[in-house]
Amino acid sequence: MLSSPPVLLAALAAIVALVFRLERWPPLAPFFRRLPAVFWVYALPMLATSAGLLPESNPLYGVLVRHLLPASLVLILLSSDLRAIARLGPRALVAMAAASFGVALGAVVSFLLFQRALGPEAWKGLATLTGTWIGGSANLLAVASSLGLSPETQGIVILVDTVVGYSWMGILIVLSARQTTLDRWFRADGGECFGRRKSG
Numbered sequence: 001m002l003s004s005p006p007v008l009l010a011a012l013a014a015i016v017a018l019v020f021r022l023e024r025w026p027p028l029a030p031f032f033r034r035l036p037a038v039f040w041v042y043a044l045p046m047l048a049t050s051a052g053l054l055p056e057s058n059p060l061y062g063v064l065v066r067h068l069l070p071a072s073l074v075l076i077l078l079s080s081d082l083r084a085i086a087r088l089g090p091r092a093l094v095a096m097a098a099a100s101f102g103v104a105l106g107a108v109v110s111f112l113l114f115q116r117a118l119g120p121e122a123w124k125g126l127a128t129l130t131g132t133w134i135g136g137s138a139n140l141l142a143v144a145s146s147l148g149l150s151p152e153t154q155g156i157v158i159l160v161d162t163v164v165g166y167s168w169m170g171i172l173i174v175l176s177a178r179q180t181t182l183d184r185w186f187r188a189d190g191g192e193c194f195g196r197r198k199s200g
Helices: 005-023 026-034 037-050 059-078 082-087 090-117 122-135 137-147 151-176 179-186
Strands: none
Touching (some): 005 037, 037 151, 122 137, 122 151
């Protein structure tokens, strides 16, 4: 029954609504302080899919990626404080470039280390993962199409992208609640960049 796109969309919307409803329930406030609602919005559909409660593939997913995801990204960017980002200066740009280079270098090193144990399309799969981790889900489809990646390998790539990407996203969301502690530990001074001046 959940294979029907309208029913599946309703199920996903219900999960999101339930999570944010439970977040407002006072007894669960300490729980959601440790694992924020956004984490569960990512995690619950992934766990439901692994348990077989939600389908692994469905035409709805393609529609969400092509239409809803770009719109969501635009809404996120609309709430961004561009002046605060600009005040981060060259360090932020260097960090972003270094992260992108690290992803690409990691793909090359991984391929060289494990190419004998991987299939003939492994380099295409790693290139597709590199594209999506640097530029987002739209890049996954673009790189896969340009390289002629087979549907079978593309399915594996999407699985790896989902498990690794969402797991890492969950870790970042959890750590975001401890930003002050992490800034102190890494000796990072991001307070003034985002309008929070240090006292004293």
